[in-house]
Amino acid sequence: MRDLALGADLACINTATLGFREPLEITARRVAEAGFGFITPWRQEVDELHPERAAQVIRDTGLKVGGYCRTEYFTADDGAGRAAAVESNRRAVEVAAILGAPFVVAVVGGLAPNARDLRGCREQILEGLEALKPTLKATGVAIALEPLHPFYAADRSLLNTVEQARRWCERLDPHGEGLFGIAVDAYHVWWDPDLEASLERASDRIMALHVCDWMRQTGDPLLDRGMMGDGVIELARLREAVESHGFEGPVEIEIFSKENWWKRPPQEVLRICRERMNTVV
Amino acid sequence: MRDLALGADLACINTATLGFREPLEITARRVAEAGFGFITPWRQEVDELHPERAAQVIRDTGLKVGGYCRTEYFTADDGAGRAAAVESNRRAVEVAAILGAPFVVAVVGGLAPNARDLRGCREQILEGLEALKPTLKATGVAIALEPLHPFYAADRSLLNTVEQARRWCERLDPHGEGLFGIAVDAYHVWWDPDLEASLERASDRIMALHVCDWMRQTGDPLLDRGMMGDGVIELARLREAVESHGFEGPVEIEIFSKENWWKRPPQEVLRICRERMNTVV
Numbered sequence: 001m002r003d004l005a006l007g008a009d010l011a012c013i014n015t016a017t018l019g020f021r022e023p024l025e026i027t028a029r030r031v032a033e034a035g036f037g038f039i040t041p042w043r044q045e046v047d048e049l050h051p052e053r054a055a056q057v058i059r060d061t062g063l064k065v066g067g068y069c070r071t072e073y074f075t076a077d078d079g080a081g082r083a084a085a086v087e088s089n090r091r092a093v094e095v096a097a098i099l100g101a102p103f104v105v106a107v108v109g110g111l112a113p114n115a116r117d118l119r120g121c122r123e124q125i126l127e128g129l130e131a132l133k134p135t136l137k138a139t140g141v142a143i144a145l146e147p148l149h150p151f152y153a154a155d156r157s158l159l160n161t162v163e164q165a166r167r168w169c170e171r172l173d174p175h176g177e178g179l180f181g182i183a184v185d186a187y188h189v190w191w192d193p194d195l196e197a198s199l200e201r202a203s204d205r206i207m208a209l210h211v212c213d214w215m216r217q218t219g220d221p222l223l224d225r226g227m228m229g230d231g232v233i234e235l236a237r238l239r240e241a242v243e244s245h246g247f248e249g250p251v252e253i254e255i256f257s258k259e260n261w262w263k264r265p266p267q268e269v270l271r272i273c274r275e276r277m278n279t280v281v
Numbered sequence: 282m283r284d285l286a287l288g289a290d291l292a293c294i295n296t297a298t299l300g301f302r303e304p305l306e307i308t309a310r311r312v313a314e315a316g317f318g319f320i321t322p323w324r325q326e327v328d329e330l331h332p333e334r335a336a337q338v339i340r341d342t343g344l345k346v347g348g349y350c351r352t353e354y355f356t357a358d359d360g361a362g363r364a365a366a367v368e369s370n371r372r373a374v375e376v377a378a379i380l381g382a383p384f385v386v387a388v389v390g391g392l393a394p395n396a397r398d399l400r401g402c403r404e405q406i407l408e409g410l411e412a413l414k415p416t417l418k419a420t421g422v423a424i425a426l427e428p429l430h431p432f433y434a435a436d437r438s439l440l441n442t443v444e445q446a447r448r449w450c451e452r453l454d455p456h457g458e459g460l461f462g463i464a465v466d467a468y469h470v471w472w473d474p475d476l477e478a479s480l481e482r483a484s485d486r487i488m489a490l491h492v493c494d495w496m497r498q499t500g501d502p503l504l505d506r507g508m509m510g511d512g513v514i515e516l517a518r519l520r521e522a523v524e525s526h527g528f529e530g531p532v533e534i535e536i537f538s539k540e541n542w543w544k545r546p547p548q549e550v551l552r553i554c555r556e557r558m559n560t561v562v
Contacts, residue, residue: 150472150473151432154496160472160473160474191439194445
């Protein structure tokens with residue numbers, strides 16, 4: 001298991017952790033100063049008509065780009081809605097290439113607004129992902145499929161386990177060309193009784209490892225995520241499992257916490273993130 | 282697929298659906314009058330020192346007992362806590378026998394209050410269940426293991442998928458003596474990408490089918506469950522899958538709904554339950 005305390009090269013901040021309260025230029029500077037080597041920005045922070053500006057802002061801090069968040073939902077009640085999502089997600093891939101991000105994180109979408117057909121909606125997602133392949137090949141940017149906690153199945157993601165993501169990778173990228181991989185987020189997968197076996201089977205597909213913590217009394221499953229060490233997830237065990245199968249990327253901190261961490265000064269949040277990265281993760 | 286509209290013999294009410302607002306005697310009478318043939322009571326409604334009284338109350342209405350809810354959590358921070366849970370759960374099995382319930386529903390417990398060790402806590406649960414076997418054999422009552430939605434892994438149940446429940450049955454009851462089975466609740470399992478295959482593999486272990494609905498915008502994951510047809514679950518498809526593998530028990534309605542259904546008159550709730558059983562489930 002790698003020693004995260006050694007350096008910035010293993011540590012990434014997802015900008016969601018700071019609650020999008022400041023422009024990317026300031027956020028990136030803070031992240032670099034706090035001892036992180038990577039940043040993963042969100043689309044809302046980037047002018048996608050002029051992405052070279054955000055690329056320059058990040059380069060100026062010396063940071064590398066961990067990934068780019070995130071796809072729009074591929075599910076929709078009509079074909080026009082699905083086509084618009086693919087179009088937007090193609091643009092995300094192109095922007096990621098300009099930013100120097102190795103992948104776009106995919107949050108794939110739940111049931112379409114008026115749908116109940118799980119299988120049909122999962123097929124919509126797979127078709128949408130398939131449609132991105134020419135752009136992925138042209139840019140060299142991958143899609144990191146992120147399984148979300150089953151709590152979000154109805155409204156955010158019908159991709160809910162590592163094993164399911166692995167199967168989707170097999171279908172979308174059968175020859176392992178690196179077009180599709182998996183973003184493993186501790187918050188979403190920690191409960192899975194099949195997790196260790198799933199990670200082993202998926203080892204050559206894992207592109208990202210996200211960490212935060214699951215609070216025992218979770219008020220809001222979307223925006224009440226915890227700082228590493230404050231909740232119940234055995235983060236070191238998870239990281240060991242992922243790294244033992246060959247994962248070499250940075251560990252990315254992503255904390256959605258409307259009532260707690262998003263209210264604290266960004267410098268304080270980053271300082272504690274850095275400490276916990278060394279002591280808990 | 283069976284025609285649920287045909288009669289009471291296929292329809293069960295779990296008393297949680299009515300919010301525990303009236304004594305069992307009144308609840309049982311209402312359930313029988315609404316056209317249900319089975320009732321599944323909770324321990325808080327039964328005087329476990331004199332369970333023959335509750336048994337008589339139910340018998341007087343002509344209802345049969347679908348199951349008995351539920352075990353206390355098997356996980357605890359010390360051995361005394363775990364022993365107390367086993368003792369209480371033994372009593373639940375004995376009472377179930379007196380009530381004429383074929384099984385006690387097991388909600389197994391999440392992480393012990395001060396624990397993070399998933400594997401250790403799962404072992405605590407399996408040891409606790411194992412300790413019930415003499416009582417199960419003596420009474421002829423089974424334990425129906427209920428996988429709970431992964432949202433509850435930290436604080437209510439480390440048993441979260443049908444496949445995991447099947448594996449536990451294999452371990453606890455390797456010769457299929459009927460000591461341990463599975464209660465499949467639509468609310469908890471609907472999202473599972475492996476559900477259909479899991480149900481097929483577990484077909485000879487399924488003891489109960491619970492229904493309600495998952496609301497697209499779920500406020501409170503514990504107490505905001507929906508009436509069948511108001512949410513997103515494909516209930517008829519689920520029932521067809523379970524019945525196609527041989528399930529012959531009643532379909533049990535269990536709705537925890539603090540802000541909606543628990544505020545409506547019990548007769549109205551039961552009438553709508555009966556209608557939806559015929560039209561949606």
